[in-house]
Amino acid sequence: MVRRLALMVPVLVGLSILLFAWVRALPGDPARALLGEKATPEGLARINEAYGFDKPLLEQYFTYVRALLQGDFGNSIQYGRPVVDSFAERFPATIELALAALLFAVLVGVPLGYIAARNQGRALDTAVVSGSLLGVVTPVFFLAILLKLVFADKLGWLPTVGRADVRLDATHPTNFYVLDGILTQEWDAVGDAMLHLVLPALALGTIPLAIIVRITRASVAEVLHEDFVRTAESKGLSRRVISRRHVLRNALLPVVTTIGLQAGLLFSGAVLTETVFSFNGIGEYLFQAISQRDYPVLQGFIIFIAIVYSLINLLVDVSYGLIDPRVRVQ
Incomplete structure:
Protein backbone atom coordinates (compact mmCIF):
# COMPACT_ATOMS: atom_id res chain seq x y z
CA MET A 1 0.00 0.00 0.00
CA GLN A 70 -1.55 24.33 0.79
CA GLY A 71 -5.03 23.00 -0.01
CA ASP A 72 -6.02 26.11 -1.95
CA PHE A 73 -7.77 25.25 -5.24
CA GLY A 74 -8.37 28.91 -6.07
CA ASN A 75 -11.56 30.86 -6.74
CA SER A 76 -13.97 30.36 -9.62
CA ILE A 77 -13.64 33.05 -12.27
CA GLN A 78 -17.30 32.74 -13.20
CA TYR A 79 -18.83 32.76 -9.70
CA GLY A 80 -16.04 34.30 -7.59
CA ARG A 81 -16.37 31.68 -4.85
CA PRO A 82 -13.72 29.17 -3.66
CA VAL A 83 -13.55 26.02 -5.77
CA VAL A 84 -13.51 23.93 -2.57
CA ASP A 85 -16.93 25.32 -1.57
CA SER A 86 -18.41 24.48 -4.98
CA PHE A 87 -16.88 21.03 -4.76
CA ALA A 88 -18.32 20.42 -1.27
CA GLU A 89 -21.73 21.50 -2.58
CA ARG A 90 -21.80 19.39 -5.75
CA PHE A 91 -19.59 16.34 -5.20
CA PRO A 92 -21.99 14.67 -2.70
CA ALA A 93 -24.65 14.58 -5.44
CA THR A 94 -22.24 12.83 -7.80
CA ILE A 95 -21.15 10.39 -5.07
CA GLU A 96 -24.75 9.44 -4.28
CA LEU A 97 -25.62 9.00 -7.94
CA ALA A 98 -22.45 7.03 -8.70
CA LEU A 99 -22.90 4.71 -5.71
CA ALA A 100 -26.55 4.06 -6.63
CA ALA A 101 -25.62 3.35 -10.26
CA LEU A 102 -22.70 1.11 -9.24
CA LEU A 103 -24.85 -0.79 -6.73
CA PHE A 104 -27.45 -1.42 -9.44
CA ALA A 105 -24.77 -2.52 -11.94
CA VAL A 106 -23.02 -4.91 -9.52
CA LEU A 107 -26.09 -6.47 -7.86
CA VAL A 108 -27.69 -7.19 -11.25
CA GLY A 109 -24.61 -7.65 -13.45
CA VAL A 110 -22.65 -10.25 -11.45
CA PRO A 111 -25.58 -12.70 -11.00
CA LEU A 112 -26.64 -12.29 -14.63
CA GLY A 113 -23.09 -12.94 -15.85
CA TYR A 114 -22.81 -16.03 -13.65
CA ILE A 115 -26.17 -17.39 -14.82
CA ALA A 116 -25.22 -16.79 -18.45
CA ALA A 117 -21.91 -18.66 -17.99
CA ARG A 118 -23.66 -21.59 -16.29
CA ASN A 119 -26.09 -21.81 -19.24
CA GLN A 120 -23.53 -21.19 -21.95
CA GLY A 121 -24.88 -21.77 -25.47
CA ARG A 122 -28.51 -21.93 -24.35
CA ALA A 123 -31.36 -19.49 -24.94
CA LEU A 124 -30.87 -17.80 -21.53
CA ASP A 125 -27.20 -17.14 -22.30
CA THR A 126 -28.08 -15.69 -25.70
CA ALA A 127 -30.71 -13.42 -24.15
CA VAL A 128 -28.31 -12.12 -21.47
CA VAL A 129 -25.49 -11.48 -23.97
CA SER A 130 -27.85 -9.75 -26.40
CA GLY A 131 -29.26 -7.61 -23.61
CA SER A 132 -25.79 -6.61 -22.43
CA LEU A 133 -24.82 -5.64 -25.97
CA LEU A 134 -27.96 -3.51 -26.21
CA GLY A 135 -27.04 -1.84 -22.91
CA VAL A 136 -23.58 -0.91 -24.19
CA VAL A 137 -24.74 0.60 -27.49
CA THR A 138 -27.74 2.55 -26.15
CA PRO A 139 -26.80 6.23 -25.65
CA VAL A 140 -27.15 7.37 -22.04
CA PHE A 141 -29.06 10.55 -22.90
CA PHE A 142 -31.57 8.59 -25.01
CA LEU A 143 -32.15 6.04 -22.24
CA ALA A 144 -32.48 8.82 -19.65
CA ILE A 145 -35.13 10.63 -21.71
CA LEU A 146 -36.95 7.35 -22.36
CA LEU A 147 -37.02 6.49 -18.65
CA LYS A 148 -38.35 9.95 -17.83
CA LEU A 149 -41.03 9.66 -20.48
CA VAL A 150 -42.27 6.25 -19.33
CA PHE A 151 -41.88 6.19 -15.54
CA ALA A 152 -42.23 9.90 -14.74
CA ASP A 153 -44.41 11.53 -17.39
CA LYS A 154 -46.68 8.65 -18.45
CA LEU A 155 -46.95 6.50 -15.31
CA GLY A 156 -46.13 9.18 -12.73
CA TRP A 157 -44.35 6.68 -10.49
CA LEU A 158 -41.09 8.57 -10.05
CA PRO A 159 -39.94 12.23 -9.96
CA THR A 160 -38.49 13.72 -13.13
CA VAL A 161 -35.72 16.11 -12.05
CA GLY A 162 -33.65 17.26 -9.11
CA ARG A 163 -32.41 15.57 -5.96
CA ALA A 164 -35.39 16.28 -3.71
CA ASP A 165 -38.93 17.62 -3.73
CA VAL A 166 -38.78 21.42 -3.46
CA ARG A 167 -41.83 21.35 -1.18
CA LEU A 168 -39.97 19.21 1.35
CA ASP A 169 -38.32 21.18 4.17
CA ALA A 170 -35.34 18.95 4.99
CA THR A 171 -32.02 19.62 6.74
CA HIS A 172 -28.82 18.94 4.75
CA PRO A 173 -25.71 19.30 6.96
CA THR A 174 -23.47 17.19 4.66
CA ASN A 175 -25.24 17.58 1.27
CA PHE A 176 -25.53 13.78 1.07
CA TYR A 177 -29.31 13.81 1.00
CA VAL A 178 -29.89 10.15 1.91
CA LEU A 179 -27.30 10.25 4.69
CA ASP A 180 -28.63 13.59 5.96
CA GLY A 181 -32.13 12.16 6.24
CA ILE A 182 -30.80 9.21 8.25
CA LEU A 183 -28.70 11.40 10.55
CA THR A 184 -31.57 13.82 11.23
CA GLN A 185 -34.13 10.95 11.31
CA GLU A 186 -36.22 12.69 8.65
CA TRP A 187 -37.42 9.46 7.06
CA ASP A 188 -39.66 11.20 4.54
CA ALA A 189 -36.55 12.99 3.24
CA VAL A 190 -34.71 9.65 2.97
CA GLY A 191 -37.52 8.13 0.91
CA ASP A 192 -37.80 11.20 -1.29
CA ALA A 193 -34.04 11.32 -1.96
CA MET A 194 -33.99 7.62 -2.86
CA LEU A 195 -36.91 8.05 -5.25
CA HIS A 196 -35.08 10.89 -7.00
CA LEU A 197 -32.06 8.59 -7.39
CA VAL A 198 -33.87 5.74 -9.13
CA LEU A 199 -34.16 7.01 -12.72
CA PRO A 200 -30.71 8.70 -12.93
CA ALA A 201 -29.06 5.61 -11.40
CA LEU A 202 -30.80 3.28 -13.86
CA ALA A 203 -29.74 5.44 -16.80
CA LEU A 204 -26.16 5.88 -15.59
CA GLY A 205 -25.70 2.27 -14.45
CA THR A 206 -26.81 0.60 -17.67
CA ILE A 207 -23.45 0.69 -19.47
CA PRO A 208 -21.44 -0.47 -16.38
CA LEU A 209 -24.07 -3.19 -15.90
CA ALA A 210 -23.61 -4.45 -19.45
CA ILE A 211 -19.81 -4.45 -19.13
CA ILE A 212 -19.88 -6.26 -15.77
CA VAL A 213 -22.24 -8.89 -17.20
CA ARG A 214 -19.91 -9.64 -20.10
CA ILE A 215 -16.73 -9.73 -17.98
CA THR A 216 -18.38 -11.92 -15.33
CA ARG A 217 -19.70 -14.33 -17.95
CA ALA A 218 -16.30 -14.66 -19.64
CA SER A 219 -14.42 -15.07 -16.35
CA VAL A 220 -16.84 -17.64 -14.88
CA ALA A 221 -16.95 -19.59 -18.16
CA GLU A 222 -13.16 -19.83 -18.12
CA VAL A 223 -13.02 -21.02 -14.49
CA LEU A 224 -15.74 -23.64 -15.05
CA HIS A 225 -13.38 -25.53 -17.37
CA GLU A 226 -10.48 -25.62 -14.89
CA ASP A 227 -9.29 -28.93 -13.44
CA PHE A 228 -9.97 -27.98 -9.82
CA VAL A 229 -13.66 -27.42 -10.62
CA ARG A 230 -13.94 -30.86 -12.25
CA THR A 231 -12.14 -32.35 -9.24
CA ALA A 232 -14.60 -30.71 -6.85
CA GLU A 233 -17.51 -32.05 -8.91
CA SER A 234 -16.04 -35.57 -8.94
CA LYS A 235 -15.79 -35.44 -5.13
CA GLY A 236 -19.56 -34.96 -5.00
CA LEU A 237 -19.56 -31.41 -3.59
CA SER A 238 -22.84 -29.56 -3.98
CA ARG A 239 -23.23 -27.01 -6.76
CA ARG A 240 -23.65 -24.21 -4.22
CA VAL A 241 -20.35 -25.04 -2.49
CA ILE A 242 -18.52 -25.33 -5.81
CA SER A 243 -19.93 -22.01 -6.98
CA ARG A 244 -19.06 -20.14 -3.79
CA ARG A 245 -15.67 -21.63 -2.90
CA HIS A 246 -14.17 -22.53 -6.25
CA VAL A 247 -15.87 -20.75 -9.16
CA LEU A 248 -16.82 -17.27 -7.98
CA ARG A 249 -13.75 -16.63 -5.87
CA ASN A 250 -11.38 -17.53 -8.70
CA ALA A 251 -13.44 -15.60 -11.26
CA LEU A 252 -13.71 -12.40 -9.22
CA LEU A 253 -10.32 -10.78 -9.94
CA PRO A 254 -11.12 -9.48 -13.47
CA VAL A 255 -14.64 -8.61 -12.29
CA VAL A 256 -13.30 -6.55 -9.38
CA THR A 257 -10.89 -4.79 -11.76
CA THR A 258 -13.79 -3.89 -14.05
CA ILE A 259 -15.92 -2.68 -11.13
CA GLY A 260 -13.05 -0.46 -9.94
CA LEU A 261 -12.60 1.10 -13.39
CA GLN A 262 -16.33 1.70 -13.73
CA ALA A 263 -16.49 3.23 -10.24
CA GLY A 264 -13.72 5.67 -11.18
CA LEU A 265 -15.59 6.67 -14.33
CA LEU A 266 -18.87 7.13 -12.44
CA PHE A 267 -17.26 9.25 -9.72
CA SER A 268 -15.80 11.48 -12.45
CA GLY A 269 -19.27 12.88 -13.05
CA ALA A 270 -21.94 12.11 -15.62
CA VAL A 271 -22.59 15.21 -17.72
CA LEU A 272 -25.44 13.83 -19.81
CA THR A 273 -27.29 12.10 -16.96
CA GLU A 274 -26.93 15.05 -14.59
CA THR A 275 -28.06 17.46 -17.31
CA VAL A 276 -31.16 15.45 -18.29
CA PHE A 277 -32.24 15.02 -14.67
CA SER A 278 -30.96 18.42 -13.41
CA PHE A 279 -29.03 16.56 -10.73
CA ASN A 280 -26.64 19.39 -9.79
CA GLY A 281 -23.47 17.26 -9.71
CA ILE A 282 -19.89 17.92 -10.74
CA GLY A 283 -20.36 16.66 -14.31
CA GLU A 284 -22.74 19.47 -15.21
CA TYR A 285 -20.57 21.99 -13.33
CA LEU A 286 -17.43 20.90 -15.21
CA PHE A 287 -19.26 21.27 -18.51
CA GLN A 288 -20.16 24.86 -17.58
CA ALA A 289 -16.56 25.52 -16.49
CA ILE A 290 -15.22 24.31 -19.85
CA SER A 291 -17.61 26.55 -21.78
CA GLN A 292 -16.65 29.54 -19.58
CA ARG A 293 -12.90 28.75 -19.57
CA ASP A 294 -12.98 28.71 -15.77
CA TYR A 295 -9.38 27.53 -15.21
CA PRO A 296 -9.41 27.18 -11.38
CA VAL A 297 -12.58 25.07 -11.42
CA LEU A 298 -11.30 22.79 -14.18
CA GLN A 299 -7.90 22.31 -12.55
CA GLY A 300 -9.22 21.81 -9.03
CA PHE A 301 -12.02 19.43 -9.93
CA ILE A 302 -9.95 17.27 -12.26
CA ILE A 303 -7.06 16.98 -9.79
CA PHE A 304 -9.45 15.91 -7.04
CA ILE A 305 -11.14 13.39 -9.35
CA ALA A 306 -7.70 11.99 -10.22
CA ILE A 307 -6.97 11.51 -6.51
CA VAL A 308 -10.28 9.71 -6.04
CA TYR A 309 -9.59 7.54 -9.09
CA SER A 310 -6.11 6.63 -7.75
CA LEU A 311 -7.53 5.71 -4.32
CA ILE A 312 -10.16 3.50 -5.95
CA ASN A 313 -7.40 1.68 -7.87
CA LEU A 314 -5.53 1.26 -4.57
CA LEU A 315 -8.62 -0.34 -2.99
CA VAL A 316 -8.95 -2.65 -5.98
CA ASP A 317 -5.31 -3.76 -5.60
CA VAL A 318 -5.82 -4.40 -1.88
CA SER A 319 -8.98 -6.40 -2.59
CA TYR A 320 -6.96 -8.79 -4.79
CA GLY A 321 -5.14 -10.05 -1.73
CA LEU A 322 -8.40 -10.48 0.19
CA ILE A 323 -10.05 -12.45 -2.61
CA ASP A 324 -7.09 -14.61 -3.67
CA PRO A 325 -4.48 -15.58 -1.01
CA ARG A 326 -2.00 -16.39 -3.80
CA VAL A 327 -1.71 -12.66 -4.50
CA ARG A 328 -0.60 -12.04 -0.90
CA VAL A 329 2.04 -14.76 -1.18
CA GLN A 330 3.44 -13.22 -4.38
Whole structure:
Protein backbone atom coordinates (compact mmCIF):
# COMPACT_ATOMS: atom_id res chain seq x y z
CA MET A 1 0.00 0.00 0.00
CA VAL A 2 2.86 2.38 0.81
CA ARG A 3 4.44 1.61 -2.55
CA ARG A 4 1.14 2.29 -4.35
CA LEU A 5 0.65 5.56 -2.48
CA ALA A 6 4.21 6.62 -3.36
CA LEU A 7 3.52 5.90 -7.03
CA MET A 8 0.57 8.31 -6.89
CA VAL A 9 2.97 11.26 -6.43
CA PRO A 10 4.63 11.17 -9.89
CA VAL A 11 1.26 10.35 -11.45
CA LEU A 12 -0.35 13.45 -9.92
CA VAL A 13 2.67 15.62 -10.79
CA GLY A 14 2.52 14.48 -14.40
CA LEU A 15 -1.22 15.03 -14.46
CA SER A 16 -0.86 18.55 -13.05
CA ILE A 17 1.56 19.45 -15.86
CA LEU A 18 -0.65 17.96 -18.58
CA LEU A 19 -3.76 19.51 -17.07
CA PHE A 20 -2.17 22.95 -16.78
CA ALA A 21 -1.03 22.82 -20.43
CA TRP A 22 -4.38 21.45 -21.68
CA VAL A 23 -6.49 24.06 -19.89
CA ARG A 24 -4.45 26.91 -21.31
CA ALA A 25 -4.53 25.38 -24.78
CA LEU A 26 -8.33 25.60 -24.84
CA PRO A 27 -9.55 28.11 -27.43
CA GLY A 28 -10.92 31.27 -25.89
CA ASP A 29 -10.02 33.57 -23.02
CA PRO A 30 -11.47 33.30 -19.47
CA ALA A 31 -11.48 37.08 -19.07
CA ARG A 32 -13.32 37.57 -22.34
CA ALA A 33 -15.76 34.75 -21.47
CA LEU A 34 -16.49 36.47 -18.14
CA LEU A 35 -16.99 39.98 -19.54
CA GLY A 36 -18.75 38.91 -22.74
CA GLU A 37 -19.85 41.79 -24.94
CA LYS A 38 -18.75 44.30 -22.30
CA ALA A 39 -15.08 43.33 -22.71
CA THR A 40 -12.67 46.25 -23.03
CA PRO A 41 -8.85 46.18 -23.15
CA GLU A 42 -8.73 47.73 -19.66
CA GLY A 43 -11.23 45.23 -18.25
CA LEU A 44 -9.44 42.26 -19.79
CA ALA A 45 -6.11 43.47 -18.42
CA ARG A 46 -7.61 43.95 -14.95
CA ILE A 47 -9.01 40.40 -14.79
CA ASN A 48 -5.84 38.82 -16.21
CA GLU A 49 -3.80 40.67 -13.58
CA ALA A 50 -6.17 39.67 -10.77
CA TYR A 51 -5.88 35.96 -11.62
CA GLY A 52 -2.22 36.05 -12.63
CA PHE A 53 -2.86 35.20 -16.29
CA ASP A 54 -0.52 37.98 -17.41
CA LYS A 55 2.52 36.26 -15.85
CA PRO A 56 4.80 33.75 -17.65
CA LEU A 57 3.33 30.23 -17.89
CA LEU A 58 6.09 28.65 -15.80
CA GLU A 59 5.51 31.14 -13.00
CA GLN A 60 1.75 30.51 -13.22
CA TYR A 61 2.34 26.75 -12.92
CA PHE A 62 4.54 26.97 -9.82
CA THR A 63 2.10 29.39 -8.20
CA TYR A 64 -0.70 26.92 -8.96
CA VAL A 65 1.25 23.95 -7.48
CA ARG A 66 2.24 25.95 -4.39
CA ALA A 67 -1.41 26.78 -3.74
CA LEU A 68 -2.44 23.14 -4.28
CA LEU A 69 0.06 21.93 -1.68
CA GLN A 70 -1.55 24.33 0.79
CA GLY A 71 -5.03 23.00 -0.01
CA ASP A 72 -6.02 26.11 -1.95
CA PHE A 73 -7.77 25.25 -5.24
CA GLY A 74 -8.37 28.91 -6.07
CA ASN A 75 -11.56 30.86 -6.74
CA SER A 76 -13.97 30.36 -9.62
CA ILE A 77 -13.64 33.05 -12.27
CA GLN A 78 -17.30 32.74 -13.20
CA TYR A 79 -18.83 32.76 -9.70
CA GLY A 80 -16.04 34.30 -7.59
CA ARG A 81 -16.37 31.68 -4.85
CA PRO A 82 -13.72 29.17 -3.66
CA VAL A 83 -13.55 26.02 -5.77
CA VAL A 84 -13.51 23.93 -2.57
CA ASP A 85 -16.93 25.32 -1.57
CA SER A 86 -18.41 24.48 -4.98
CA PHE A 87 -16.88 21.03 -4.76
CA ALA A 88 -18.32 20.42 -1.27
CA GLU A 89 -21.73 21.50 -2.58
CA ARG A 90 -21.80 19.39 -5.75
CA PHE A 91 -19.59 16.34 -5.20
CA PRO A 92 -21.99 14.67 -2.70
CA ALA A 93 -24.65 14.58 -5.44
CA THR A 94 -22.24 12.83 -7.80
CA ILE A 95 -21.15 10.39 -5.07
CA GLU A 96 -24.75 9.44 -4.28
CA LEU A 97 -25.62 9.00 -7.94
CA ALA A 98 -22.45 7.03 -8.70
CA LEU A 99 -22.90 4.71 -5.71
CA ALA A 100 -26.55 4.06 -6.63
CA ALA A 101 -25.62 3.35 -10.26
CA LEU A 102 -22.70 1.11 -9.24
CA LEU A 103 -24.85 -0.79 -6.73
CA PHE A 104 -27.45 -1.42 -9.44
CA ALA A 105 -24.77 -2.52 -11.94
CA VAL A 106 -23.02 -4.91 -9.52
CA LEU A 107 -26.09 -6.47 -7.86
CA VAL A 108 -27.69 -7.19 -11.25
CA GLY A 109 -24.61 -7.65 -13.45
CA VAL A 110 -22.65 -10.25 -11.45
CA PRO A 111 -25.58 -12.70 -11.00
CA LEU A 112 -26.64 -12.29 -14.63
CA GLY A 113 -23.09 -12.94 -15.85
CA TYR A 114 -22.81 -16.03 -13.65
CA ILE A 115 -26.17 -17.39 -14.82
CA ALA A 116 -25.22 -16.79 -18.45
CA ALA A 117 -21.91 -18.66 -17.99
CA ARG A 118 -23.66 -21.59 -16.29
CA ASN A 119 -26.09 -21.81 -19.24
CA GLN A 120 -23.53 -21.19 -21.95
CA GLY A 121 -24.88 -21.77 -25.47
CA ARG A 122 -28.51 -21.93 -24.35
CA ALA A 123 -31.36 -19.49 -24.94
CA LEU A 124 -30.87 -17.80 -21.53
CA ASP A 125 -27.20 -17.14 -22.30
CA THR A 126 -28.08 -15.69 -25.70
CA ALA A 127 -30.71 -13.42 -24.15
CA VAL A 128 -28.31 -12.12 -21.47
CA VAL A 129 -25.49 -11.48 -23.97
CA SER A 130 -27.85 -9.75 -26.40
CA GLY A 131 -29.26 -7.61 -23.61
CA SER A 132 -25.79 -6.61 -22.43
CA LEU A 133 -24.82 -5.64 -25.97
CA LEU A 134 -27.96 -3.51 -26.21
CA GLY A 135 -27.04 -1.84 -22.91
CA VAL A 136 -23.58 -0.91 -24.19
CA VAL A 137 -24.74 0.60 -27.49
CA THR A 138 -27.74 2.55 -26.15
CA PRO A 139 -26.80 6.23 -25.65
CA VAL A 140 -27.15 7.37 -22.04
CA PHE A 141 -29.06 10.55 -22.90
CA PHE A 142 -31.57 8.59 -25.01
CA LEU A 143 -32.15 6.04 -22.24
CA ALA A 144 -32.48 8.82 -19.65
CA ILE A 145 -35.13 10.63 -21.71
CA LEU A 146 -36.95 7.35 -22.36
CA LEU A 147 -37.02 6.49 -18.65
CA LYS A 148 -38.35 9.95 -17.83
CA LEU A 149 -41.03 9.66 -20.48
CA VAL A 150 -42.27 6.25 -19.33
CA PHE A 151 -41.88 6.19 -15.54
CA ALA A 152 -42.23 9.90 -14.74
CA ASP A 153 -44.41 11.53 -17.39
CA LYS A 154 -46.68 8.65 -18.45
CA LEU A 155 -46.95 6.50 -15.31
CA GLY A 156 -46.13 9.18 -12.73
CA TRP A 157 -44.35 6.68 -10.49
CA LEU A 158 -41.09 8.57 -10.05
CA PRO A 159 -39.94 12.23 -9.96
CA THR A 160 -38.49 13.72 -13.13
CA VAL A 161 -35.72 16.11 -12.05
CA GLY A 162 -33.65 17.26 -9.11
CA ARG A 163 -32.41 15.57 -5.96
CA ALA A 164 -35.39 16.28 -3.71
CA ASP A 165 -38.93 17.62 -3.73
CA VAL A 166 -38.78 21.42 -3.46
CA ARG A 167 -41.83 21.35 -1.18
CA LEU A 168 -39.97 19.21 1.35
CA ASP A 169 -38.32 21.18 4.17
CA ALA A 170 -35.34 18.95 4.99
CA THR A 171 -32.02 19.62 6.74
CA HIS A 172 -28.82 18.94 4.75
CA PRO A 173 -25.71 19.30 6.96
CA THR A 174 -23.47 17.19 4.66
CA ASN A 175 -25.24 17.58 1.27
CA PHE A 176 -25.53 13.78 1.07
CA TYR A 177 -29.31 13.81 1.00
CA VAL A 178 -29.89 10.15 1.91
CA LEU A 179 -27.30 10.25 4.69
CA ASP A 180 -28.63 13.59 5.96
CA GLY A 181 -32.13 12.16 6.24
CA ILE A 182 -30.80 9.21 8.25
CA LEU A 183 -28.70 11.40 10.55
CA THR A 184 -31.57 13.82 11.23
CA GLN A 185 -34.13 10.95 11.31
CA GLU A 186 -36.22 12.69 8.65
CA TRP A 187 -37.42 9.46 7.06
CA ASP A 188 -39.66 11.20 4.54
CA ALA A 189 -36.55 12.99 3.24
CA VAL A 190 -34.71 9.65 2.97
CA GLY A 191 -37.52 8.13 0.91
CA ASP A 192 -37.80 11.20 -1.29
CA ALA A 193 -34.04 11.32 -1.96
CA MET A 194 -33.99 7.62 -2.86
CA LEU A 195 -36.91 8.05 -5.25
CA HIS A 196 -35.08 10.89 -7.00
CA LEU A 197 -32.06 8.59 -7.39
CA VAL A 198 -33.87 5.74 -9.13
CA LEU A 199 -34.16 7.01 -12.72
CA PRO A 200 -30.71 8.70 -12.93
CA ALA A 201 -29.06 5.61 -11.40
CA LEU A 202 -30.80 3.28 -13.86
CA ALA A 203 -29.74 5.44 -16.80
CA LEU A 204 -26.16 5.88 -15.59
CA GLY A 205 -25.70 2.27 -14.45
CA THR A 206 -26.81 0.60 -17.67
CA ILE A 207 -23.45 0.69 -19.47
CA PRO A 208 -21.44 -0.47 -16.38
CA LEU A 209 -24.07 -3.19 -15.90
CA ALA A 210 -23.61 -4.45 -19.45
CA ILE A 211 -19.81 -4.45 -19.13
CA ILE A 212 -19.88 -6.26 -15.77
CA VAL A 213 -22.24 -8.89 -17.20
CA ARG A 214 -19.91 -9.64 -20.10
CA ILE A 215 -16.73 -9.73 -17.98
CA THR A 216 -18.38 -11.92 -15.33
CA ARG A 217 -19.70 -14.33 -17.95
CA ALA A 218 -16.30 -14.66 -19.64
CA SER A 219 -14.42 -15.07 -16.35
CA VAL A 220 -16.84 -17.64 -14.88
CA ALA A 221 -16.95 -19.59 -18.16
CA GLU A 222 -13.16 -19.83 -18.12
CA VAL A 223 -13.02 -21.02 -14.49
CA LEU A 224 -15.74 -23.64 -15.05
CA HIS A 225 -13.38 -25.53 -17.37
CA GLU A 226 -10.48 -25.62 -14.89
CA ASP A 227 -9.29 -28.93 -13.44
CA PHE A 228 -9.97 -27.98 -9.82
CA VAL A 229 -13.66 -27.42 -10.62
CA ARG A 230 -13.94 -30.86 -12.25
CA THR A 231 -12.14 -32.35 -9.24
CA ALA A 232 -14.60 -30.71 -6.85
CA GLU A 233 -17.51 -32.05 -8.91
CA SER A 234 -16.04 -35.57 -8.94
CA LYS A 235 -15.79 -35.44 -5.13
CA GLY A 236 -19.56 -34.96 -5.00
CA LEU A 237 -19.56 -31.41 -3.59
CA SER A 238 -22.84 -29.56 -3.98
CA ARG A 239 -23.23 -27.01 -6.76
CA ARG A 240 -23.65 -24.21 -4.22
CA VAL A 241 -20.35 -25.04 -2.49
CA ILE A 242 -18.52 -25.33 -5.81
CA SER A 243 -19.93 -22.01 -6.98
CA ARG A 244 -19.06 -20.14 -3.79
CA ARG A 245 -15.67 -21.63 -2.90
CA HIS A 246 -14.17 -22.53 -6.25
CA VAL A 247 -15.87 -20.75 -9.16
CA LEU A 248 -16.82 -17.27 -7.98
CA ARG A 249 -13.75 -16.63 -5.87
CA ASN A 250 -11.38 -17.53 -8.70
CA ALA A 251 -13.44 -15.60 -11.26
CA LEU A 252 -13.71 -12.40 -9.22
CA LEU A 253 -10.32 -10.78 -9.94
CA PRO A 254 -11.12 -9.48 -13.47
CA VAL A 255 -14.64 -8.61 -12.29
CA VAL A 256 -13.30 -6.55 -9.38
CA THR A 257 -10.89 -4.79 -11.76
CA THR A 258 -13.79 -3.89 -14.05
CA ILE A 259 -15.92 -2.68 -11.13
CA GLY A 260 -13.05 -0.46 -9.94
CA LEU A 261 -12.60 1.10 -13.39
CA GLN A 262 -16.33 1.70 -13.73
CA ALA A 263 -16.49 3.23 -10.24
CA GLY A 264 -13.72 5.67 -11.18
CA LEU A 265 -15.59 6.67 -14.33
CA LEU A 266 -18.87 7.13 -12.44
CA PHE A 267 -17.26 9.25 -9.72
CA SER A 268 -15.80 11.48 -12.45
CA GLY A 269 -19.27 12.88 -13.05
CA ALA A 270 -21.94 12.11 -15.62
CA VAL A 271 -22.59 15.21 -17.72
CA LEU A 272 -25.44 13.83 -19.81
CA THR A 273 -27.29 12.10 -16.96
CA GLU A 274 -26.93 15.05 -14.59
CA THR A 275 -28.06 17.46 -17.31
CA VAL A 276 -31.16 15.45 -18.29
CA PHE A 277 -32.24 15.02 -14.67
CA SER A 278 -30.96 18.42 -13.41
CA PHE A 279 -29.03 16.56 -10.73
CA ASN A 280 -26.64 19.39 -9.79
CA GLY A 281 -23.47 17.26 -9.71
CA ILE A 282 -19.89 17.92 -10.74
CA GLY A 283 -20.36 16.66 -14.31
CA GLU A 284 -22.74 19.47 -15.21
CA TYR A 285 -20.57 21.99 -13.33
CA LEU A 286 -17.43 20.90 -15.21
CA PHE A 287 -19.26 21.27 -18.51
CA GLN A 288 -20.16 24.86 -17.58
CA ALA A 289 -16.56 25.52 -16.49
CA ILE A 290 -15.22 24.31 -19.85
CA SER A 291 -17.61 26.55 -21.78
CA GLN A 292 -16.65 29.54 -19.58
CA ARG A 293 -12.90 28.75 -19.57
CA ASP A 294 -12.98 28.71 -15.77
CA TYR A 295 -9.38 27.53 -15.21
CA PRO A 296 -9.41 27.18 -11.38
CA VAL A 297 -12.58 25.07 -11.42
CA LEU A 298 -11.30 22.79 -14.18
CA GLN A 299 -7.90 22.31 -12.55
CA GLY A 300 -9.22 21.81 -9.03
CA PHE A 301 -12.02 19.43 -9.93
CA ILE A 302 -9.95 17.27 -12.26
CA ILE A 303 -7.06 16.98 -9.79
CA PHE A 304 -9.45 15.91 -7.04
CA ILE A 305 -11.14 13.39 -9.35
CA ALA A 306 -7.70 11.99 -10.22
CA ILE A 307 -6.97 11.51 -6.51
CA VAL A 308 -10.28 9.71 -6.04
CA TYR A 309 -9.59 7.54 -9.09
CA SER A 310 -6.11 6.63 -7.75
CA LEU A 311 -7.53 5.71 -4.32
CA ILE A 312 -10.16 3.50 -5.95
CA ASN A 313 -7.40 1.68 -7.87
CA LEU A 314 -5.53 1.26 -4.57
CA LEU A 315 -8.62 -0.34 -2.99
CA VAL A 316 -8.95 -2.65 -5.98
CA ASP A 317 -5.31 -3.76 -5.60
CA VAL A 318 -5.82 -4.40 -1.88
CA SER A 319 -8.98 -6.40 -2.59
CA TYR A 320 -6.96 -8.79 -4.79
CA GLY A 321 -5.14 -10.05 -1.73
CA LEU A 322 -8.40 -10.48 0.19
CA ILE A 323 -10.05 -12.45 -2.61
CA ASP A 324 -7.09 -14.61 -3.67
CA PRO A 325 -4.48 -15.58 -1.01
CA ARG A 326 -2.00 -16.39 -3.80
CA VAL A 327 -1.71 -12.66 -4.50
CA ARG A 328 -0.60 -12.04 -0.90
CA VAL A 329 2.04 -14.76 -1.18
CA GLN A 330 3.44 -13.22 -4.38
